[in-house]
Amino acid sequence: MSDAREIEVNGLHYTLSNALSLSASPNSTFHSPSGSYMSRMTSRPSAKQLKPFNTQDIKILLLENVNVAAREILESQGYQVEFHKASLPEDELIEKIRDVHVIGIRSKTKLSEKVLREAKNLLVIGCFCIGTNQVDLEFAAKHGVTVFNSPFSNSRSVAELVIAEIIVLARQLGDRSNEMHNGTWNKVSNKCWEIRGKTLGIIGYGHIGSQLSVLSEAMGMKVIYYDVVPLMALGSAKQVPTLKDLLKQADFVTLHVPELPETKNLIGAEQLSYMKNGSYLINASRGSVVDIPALVEAMRSGHIAGAALDVYPSEPAANGDYFNSTLNTWGDDLRSLKNLILSPHIGGSTEEAQSAIGVEVGEALVRYINDGSTIGAVNMPEVSLRGLTLAEENHVRVIFIHSNRPGVLRQVNSILGDHNVDKQMSDSRGDVAYLMADISDVNAGDIKSLYENLESLSSKIMTRVLY
Ligand SMILES: NC(=O)c1ccc[n+]([C@@H]2O[C@H](COP(=O)([O-])OP(=O)(O)OC[C@H]3O[C@@H](n4cnc5c(N)ncnc54)[C@H](O)[C@@H]3O)[C@@H](O)[C@H]2O)c1
Numbered sequence: 501m502s503d504a505r506e507i508e509v510n511g512l513h514y515t516l517s518n519a520l521s522l523s524a525s526p527n528s529t530f531h532s533p534s535g536s537y538m539s540r541m542t543s544r545p546s547a548k549q550l551k552p553f554n555t556q557d558i559k560i561l562l563l564e565n566v567n568v569a570a571r572e573i574l575e576s577q578g579y580q581v582e583f584h585k586a587s588l589p590e591d592e593l594i595e596k597i598r599d600v601h602v603i604g605i606r607s608k609t610k611l612s613e614k615v616l617r618e619a620k621n622l623l624v625i626g627c628f629c630i631g632t633n634q635v636d637l638e639f640a641a642k643h644g645v646t647v648f649n650s651p652f653s654n655s656r657s658v659a660e661l662v663i664a665e666i667i668v669l670a671r672q673l674g675d676r677s678n679e680m681h682n683g684t685w686n687k688v689s690n691k692c693w694e695i696r697g698k699t700l701g702i703i704g705y706g707h708i709g710s711q712l713s714v715l716s717e718a719m720g721m722k723v724i725y726y727d728v729v730p731l732m733a734l735g736s737a738k739q740v741p742t743l744k745d746l747l748k749q750a751d752f753v754t755l756h757v758p759e760l761p762e763t764k765n766l767i768g769a770e771q772l773s774y775m776k777n778g779s780y781l782i783n784a785s786r787g788s789v790v791d792i793p794a795l796v797e798a799m800r801s802g803h804i805a806g807a808a809l810d811v812y813p814s815e816p817a818a819n820g821d822y823f824n825s826t827l828n829t830w831g832d833d834l835r836s837l838k839n840l841i842l843s844p845h846i847g848g849s850t851e852e853a854q855s856a857i858g859v860e861v862g863e864a865l866v867r868y869i870n871d872g873s874t875i876g877a878v879n880m881p882e883v884s885l886r887g888l889t890l891a892e893e894n895h896v897r898v899i900f901i902h903s904n905r906p907g908v909l910r911q912v913n914s915i916l917g918d919h920n921v922d923k924q925m926s927d928s929r930g931d932v933a934y935l936m937a938d939i940s941d942v943n944a945g946d947i948k949s950l951y952e953n954l955e956s957l958s959s960k961i962m963t964r965v966l967y
């Protein structure tokens with residue numbers, strides 16, 4: 501067809517010319533990526549790639565040194581990828597986010613309502629980490645922006661770090677090492693312990709907490725845990741009914757809860773006072789979970805014998821000499837304490853974890869952009885349909901993200917109804933619903949009207965038509 505017509509979605513021009521031909525993409529500049537990645541993505545040999553847009557028009561901003569595995573996956577699709585090692589100051593972030601369809605971040609980039617309001621072309625956010633507290637998930641969903649994360653690719657790395665910290669704290673190894681670096685030989689055994697037979701109290705028995713449970717039992721520790729939901733104990737671990745029970749019994753307390761309003765200052769002066777005299781605290785969850793001035797007091801008094809902190813209420817956006825009292829007023833107090841391990845949020849920072857996260861989130865982004873699948877999304881209902889094949893001519897996939905209110909499905913189906921709806925799936929999550937339908941008997945000319953009719957519905961949040 502020479503009369504190329506176009507639909508614009510989020511700054512992407514969906515070309516209608518040759519829309520329904522059997523070519524994998526209407527765009528002559530697109531080349532199917534080769535290698536193992538695409539063979540995993542296309543489960544059937546004749547699967548059709550749904551991409552009515554020029555892949556080179558997809559603009560992706562990757563911040564915070566997202567792993568090279570993700571970059572390769574995204575670049576192999578032909579997308580334009582802009583990569584930055586650090587996070588960006590808010591004004592620069594706002595400037596850049598206006599233009600992109602996809603943003604990939606880790607824990608430092610705050611995608612607040614203020615920032616997301618400017619992201620007029622944004623389709624999807626990839627959090628290349630576990631935590632998603634840095635993103636306004638609800639605002640994103642209400643504007644049709646799907647968010648993916650990697651729920652457990654770095655869990656083992658965090659659990660291993662905590663095992664190391666338990667031993668380092670029990671043996672005051674950090675202090676001995678610092679002393680040797682300063683030329684001091686200080687061979688002591690006073691208040692240095694084996695971990696065998698000691699009780700580890702795990703707060704939050706999810707992916708990380710449960711891994712840690714298994715590892716610490718293997719080292720001879722007794723494990724108790726507290727969680728807001730009843731969870732099956734692994735090995736000989738025991739769930740305790742209250743946080744106070746855990747704090748009173750544990751020699752080592754370790755935190756593995758998400759950042760939530762309920763977990764803010766979960767450990768403050770009162771909770772520290774319940775902990776055993778001479779016990780230890782480890783926080784590799786989020787900085788807001790521990791009241792740091794209260795911890796400083798409890799360590800100064802000797803009630804808490806040692807602590808390890810990997811996360812802080814304010815963390816620098818980039819590497820450098822930024823961990824000072826301007827960033828957090830109590831910085832100098834922390835630095836003056838003995839037997840306190842301070843690490844720069846590296847719980848999940850291993851080669852294994854970062855490349856696994858890069859592949860997992862990179863692939864989820866490609867599936868979403870090309871096929872509309874929300875499997876694994878954290879703020880949208882999970883919707884997916886089996887792929888279209890090259891044998892299915894004149895088929896299109898309609899994706900309609902809409903407000904979850906009565907009567908919408910009737911309206912949508914009356915728009916789709918002139919065609920054959922081969923398969924359809926719809927699900928809702930709170931106020932937002934996601935509908936995906938594969939319809940056949942669609943001519944090139946029908947696509948624009950399908951799109952415009954769906955766009956005209958008052959319930960519409962975002963419409964995409966893939967073919
Ligand atoms: N330091 C790092 O580099 C690093 C790496 C990965 C994850 N994290 C942090 O660790 C957190 C936990 O990770 P995960 O993968 O184990 O999460 P998860 O979701 O698998 O488990 C969290 C557990 O905490 C429980 N929980 C929630 N609120 C609670 C409360 N008030 N009291 C007790 N339990 C509560 C939940 O029921 C769940 O079982 C993440 O949310 C992230 O913030 C940090």
Ligand SMILES: O=C(O)CC[C@@H](O)C(=O)O
Nearest residue numbers: 606607608629630631848
């Ligand atoms: O890599 C990061 O920045 C975050 C690591 C960790 O806190 C997570 O949430 O996965």
